[in-house]
Amino acid sequence: MKLSDVLFGAILCISAPVRGEWTVGQGVYTPSGLVLGSAASKLPSVSVYRGIPYAQPPIGELRFAAPLPFSGNTHLPFSDSPSIDGTKFGASCPVSSYFAGKPVTKGKGLSAAGLATLAQLTKGNNDTSEDCLTLNVWTKPQTGEEKKAVVIWVHGKGYTTGSSSDPVYDGQFIVNEQDIILVTFNYRMNIFGFPGSYLNTRNIGLLDQRLAVEWVRDNIAGFGGDPARITLIGDSAGAGLVDLYSFAYVDDPIISSMGLLSGTTSLSGWDPDSLPKAERDWNSVTCDICRMGTETDFAKVIACMRNKTTAEITAAIPITTNPYGSKSFFPNNDGKTVFSDYYELARTGKFIKVPLLIGNTDDETAYHRIMADVFAPSYGYGQTNYDNERRNYYTCPASERARHTADLGVPTWRYGYFGDFKDARLTTAAHGRAYHGSDVLLIFGTELVPGVKQDADELKLAKYARGAVAAFARNPKTGLKTYGWPQYNPKAKSLVQLGKDNKVGTFAVTPAAFDTGCLY
Template sequence: MASLMLRGLLFLSLQFQLIVASDLVNCVAHTAKAHINGHISIPESVCEWLGIPYASPPTGQLRFSLPKKFQLKGSINADKYGFDCPQTPSNSFVYPNATLQYLRIYANFVNQLNNTQSEDCLTLNVWSRRPNSGRTLKPVIVWIHGGRFATGSSHTPFYHGGNLAGAQNVVVVTFNFRMNIFGFPGSPETAHNIGFFDQYLAVEWVYDNIKAFGGDPGRITLIGQSSGAVAVSNWAYAFRDNPIVAGTISHSGSIFSFPILNADLASANWNHVVSALGCGASDSALSCMRSENISFESILSAVKTVPQTGSSPTRSVPPFQATVDNITLFSVFEYVSRLRSAKFAPLPHFQIHGDHESGFYRISALAQGRSLSESEWARFELESFTCATAAETYWRARAGVPTYRARYMADWENLRLYYPPSSGAYHGVEVNMVTGNSQSISGIPPSPYETKLVGIMQKAWAVFTADPVRGLLTLGWPHYQASGESLIRLGVDTTPMVDIVSSTMYDSACSALNLSFWDVSIPY
């Protein structure tokens, strides 16, 4: 009898798996209470689901509030991207000696794509290969986009997940979150870093529902670029008790990379906007700011009137962005203390940045009338990327956390922004190697060498996602140690070459810069 029952259960389980597999072939995902209808993507071996709500619309009385869970029910057509969250995109600027593809690359990277904006913007997108057989759950990659916590979107070819999902049989997820004043308001009546809680709820949604798309909730790797990388690097501190994810990868950003706001300045900026919109005399400025008579467009216009602060010669500092609250974001001193005492979630971590990060930042600096010397740009690259990464990876590795560190070196012709001298391995360019989207970004096919490096990096990112602790060791990529040869260089001499070198060849200048996060115990 028991044997018959067991066989019956196995039969039902097999039938369920076959039904799910069949539905995924047809791009239908079944969550607990919903049937989510997707469609075939590019490449055709992949399904995509676009614009899936992961939180209640943060409108009306939910404006400037922490996100609320949203339960999908019934039949959902996930056939188009959701709205972009409210933002003021940067203006176009043509850099001297720009390449023919410059404007197209720049627009895709900084979100000058004229997407429709709305406060009802908390949606995510999923790509998963259509199964041919079996039901082995796949590793999951979740991206957090960059944009200084002020702009950006998942609705861009830059983050399209089809090529990566098809090439490596991983599930890829992207999502939107609230930014600038809507995500980081500075109001004393609500949380400062609402955008971080949006991000967390999106990842929580993935954990709860990704099996329906063929993904393994136990193997989620969180990846971010620029300010998204800061959020990812910060994840182990902000969500130490329940990080959800199994590993993290930061592209061009760490907890030490960029200026952040203190609570007093954030509050002053909030009060400026409140007064500009006539809410300064209200008993509750927050309630007034939630009025249906105040549109998100008028709020963005008021944000533009906030006086500029900050003395960085290399980049502007948004008036509303990640703010020290000692809950989800901390001071440099506190981060150093937590690193020394290993007071963070021991998530396997991989940090990578470009060899010539300033190749992109020079554009925005010149657009604002700032022309820096080469020595100033060299210091910027050291302080924001080389030394910031060196400090954090040193302490993570010293705490016994599996840590990897890489430097991207290639300067492909189809992704070049300007010349001479070339834009080089600039900020963000290596993301194209992971997503495999350089042709859709630039309009120019990649060279055979570039295609080969894409394959190498996609495989490495997929291997890390499958096993964040030991996966990269199988490729000969070592755990990072500040002494010895363990820095991975990718695209050396603009070829598919990968080599392993000592990080001291780049870190030796850090100790002389008097950086607040640098420690004399770090080898250089």
């Protein structure tokens, strides 16, 4: 063992927080360096550490490569190592066009929340960089448990865009109220995270997620966390990544529980790309910007792709006519981390068997329908197709995933979210239904439109929802049971109607009252 290793271990012990002796934003030693934090913007007793590198910058020879742990300055004594400014978020990873076309808002009845959502989708790439593999920690060690349960949250937005710095994922409210630690992180997306060539490392975004989880396991004690209680939760595409994780790392899970919100599961219609499709999309880009076909030696192709600018590569990503925008470069079947037979794997229990929290909103595709009408009103997708999409891609796969998990005796918790609050509606319609991602807004207590007053019932329900997530994280096996939630059973009243009529409570029904069978 090297002396530096001994010193590092000693310093971690010294820096491990003791309840009551914590100073907000104090420095925490990690392999990334001494991280200096700050007080949260609205709740100054919460410490936040932003932009902590967990991997080496994936640039140069590391573009389109598996992530490597951040090396920091391990050759220097910690007293001489530069500190990390944890007061600012790191850059977001490069994004591709999520929605195609030029938005037309006139006559669409968008509310202030709808316009804010639209602005998020069209904000561009100004804050992005390929040097983006960083994570953020919200913590409050001076009160509550000395070793706190940890939630790692995986952001969504279709594997093509999104960021851990999105204001939606501001962890200060749930950390202040619920005595847990929240971690968010960036992962590579689109062609940078899921390149299609069978000659290259694929599903890199999933490998990024794994390295972030390992970093949390190895370092969260210094922030007051319990590495034995790590819950991995994602929303939308983030839920998809969490579910992929559960099948990829069965032999070394690290996590103690998992959550899929607005759940895109591995059993859904959002199937992993087949190798031929992934290869076609990759070849389309390399042919466009490198003028190299499939007959070209791959070493020359990858060398060319590593010498192109980020802008050149993102501009070459194919955009489909689908109003959802770029559907290229999703997770693809490599037979190592992503597979083609998830129904069989789920049926035979070949996934990480830890407690599962899984939920959907009342009308998942309302979000897609409203935004598609702004971007591509002539596309003519039709309400029937949206209804089938909601059924095939969300409610049915989530219920199947819950059933397979519960059948193996693994504690499972399922909800539908019904909240309909005026400040969060995307249109000015008198009544809307809970749409894709609106449960995430509720749990974090964040506003789509800063300064717009939230409904009193919404605030009560949000606090209740945060309490439910925290109860699950602290004790995944029984925490929600003691919180009043029934454990999932397809034949009993066990699906919680969260926010039914905007009220606080469980309001459990039999799953069949909400779930519907798949059409495929």
